[in-house]
Amino acid sequence: MEKISVSKATLGRIPTYLNYLRELSPEKVPYISATTISKELNLGEVQVRKDLAVVSGAGRPRLGYETEVLIEQLEDCLGRNKMTYAVLVGTGRLGRALLQYDGFEHFGVKITAAFDCNEQVINLDSKTEILPMNQFDSFCKEHKINIGIITVGEGSAQQVCDQMVKSGITAIWNFAPCKLHVPGSVLLQNENLALSLAHLRNRLSHAQETPNEKI
Amino acid sequence: MEKISVSKATLGRIPTYLNYLRELSPEKVPYISATTISKELNLGEVQVRKDLAVVSGAGRPRLGYETEVLIEQLEDCLGRNKMTYAVLVGTGRLGRALLQYDGFEHFGVKITAAFDCNEQVINLDSKTEILPMNQFDSFCKEHKINIGIITVGEGSAQQVCDQMVKSGITAIWNFAPCKLHVPGSVLLQNENLALSLAHLRNRLSHAQETPNEKI
Numbered sequence: 001m002e003k004i005s006v007s008k009a010t011l012g013r014i015p016t017y018l019n020y021l022r023e024l025s026p027e028k029v030p031y032i033s034a035t036t037i038s039k040e041l042n043l044g045e046v047q048v049r050k051d052l053a054v055v056s057g058a059g060r061p062r063l064g065y066e067t068e069v070l071i072e073q074l075e076d077c078l079g080r081n082k083m084t085y086a087v088l089v090g091t092g093r094l095g096r097a098l099l100q101y102d103g104f105e106h107f108g109v110k111i112t113a114a115f116d117c118n119e120q121v122i123n124l125d126s127k128t129e130i131l132p133m134n135q136f137d138s139f140c141k142e143h144k145i146n147i148g149i150i151t152v153g154e155g156s157a158q159q160v161c162d163q164m165v166k167s168g169i170t171a172i173w174n175f176a177p178c179k180l181h182v183p184g185s186v187l188l189q190n191e192n193l194a195l196s197l198a199h200l201r202n203r204l205s206h207a208q209e210t211p212n213e214k215i
Numbered sequence: 216m217e218k219i220s221v222s223k224a225t226l227g228r229i230p231t232y233l234n235y236l237r238e239l240s241p242e243k244v245p246y247i248s249a250t251t252i253s254k255e256l257n258l259g260e261v262q263v264r265k266d267l268a269v270v271s272g273a274g275r276p277r278l279g280y281e282t283e284v285l286i287e288q289l290e291d292c293l294g295r296n297k298m299t300y301a302v303l304v305g306t307g308r309l310g311r312a313l314l315q316y317d318g319f320e321h322f323g324v325k326i327t328a329a330f331d332c333n334e335q336v337i338n339l340d341s342k343t344e345i346l347p348m349n350q351f352d353s354f355c356k357e358h359k360i361n362i363g364i365i366t367v368g369e370g371s372a373q374q375v376c377d378q379m380v381k382s383g384i385t386a387i388w389n390f391a392p393c394k395l396h397v398p399g400s401v402l403l404q405n406e407n408l409a410l411s412l413a414h415l416r417n418r419l420s421h422a423q424e425t426p427n428e429k430i
Contacts, residue, residue, distance in 0.1 A: 093312035107413030198322030
């Protein structure tokens with residue numbers, strides 16, 4: 001099967017599939033079809049088919065998916081069997097909010113340490129260690145860090161980004177509201193919260209201007 | 216022109232279009248084409264065409280868009296001429312990070328007040344007023360609040376959501392990692408940060424498994 005990247009929407013449904021499949025006993029239900037899953041979970045069959053096709057390929061004709069294998073593939077997809085390690089730079093309010101959040105590990109990512117150039121926050125009370133920037137490079141190399149999270153301001157984001165690339169980080173999650181430049185080999189994902197809120201505002205004004213036409 | 220909802224990606228490019236168009240003098244450049252804009256901004260022409268079609272319709276054959284009108288329509292899209300008011304419930308780290316962020320107003324949304332049931336945080340030093348929950352209903356009705364932002368934990372999110380709906384809020388931006396139930400007339404947008412990070416991890420593991428095949 002050619003492996004293709006899983007969309008955010010599909011990823012979001014995987015925990016639901018897993019909860020359901022784990023409740024089945026694979027000895028009693030060795031195979032399961034997308035049709036059954038969609039009925040049991042009250043989800044659209046086309047959607048379930050597409051999700052499972054991305055994660056596990058086509059399934060066997062008339063049999064469906066081997067339950068145990070499907071569970072493993074869904075778990076792999078969430079990275080549960082192979083933790084990926086991340087560091088965060090910038091321990092302002094947003095940075096600390098992310099450090100405090102403990103939902104990342106359910107999706108296979110652990111924030112190993114945070115860094116800040118402000119010496120006053122170093123070693124403050126936090127469940128994650130906060131280190132000074134001069135330890136960044138050696139820490140990332142030693143701990144084989146793959147993901148860098150940028151929660152500094154716009155002014156220093158590119159500098160932090162360059163430092164991450166130099167230290168071997170290959171995927172960057174950027175919260176600074178600016179365009180970052182990375183080499184082609186590095187994945188960049190921008191998280192613009194203002195844009196998300198703007199999108200909601202826009203949907204709202206659209207809904208207000210075009211009320212239900214059937215009424 | 217039939218008005219359709221503008222995608223988040225398109226919204227994100229609108230400030231770029233606006234910056235460029237505002238630098239032109241509408242007297243000297245009364246009309247501008249999607250082709251010109253895409254060349255000047257080094258963006259794909261198909262993308263620019265689609266973006267402008269959503270915001271402003273098709274443009275005039277051989278002339279393009281009336282520059283001044285296009286600027287106005289793009290500004291409307293960002294809500295710059297009509298501020299929408301929001302309140303936030305839950306002033307933990309994430310809530311405070313959002314309150315501190317001043318980029319929302321550029322996209323036409325102002326967080327007017329924040330609410331918390333913890334009396335210790337009420338009236339703490341914050342540029343936005345933090346009020347107790349018993350003032351929520353009267354505040355929202357008096358200030359005609361349209362958007363509610365939920366940054367409380369999973370346990371109380373549905374209760375806060377119900378309160379918002381009761382107080383006339385018609386769009387909810389939910390950061391709690393749970394499924395909320397709202398009436399059909401209320402817009403719900405979930406922001407699952409763990410899922411965003413999981414998506415990046417997934418893209419990363421996919422990139423590692425299928426390195427550039429040309430090499």
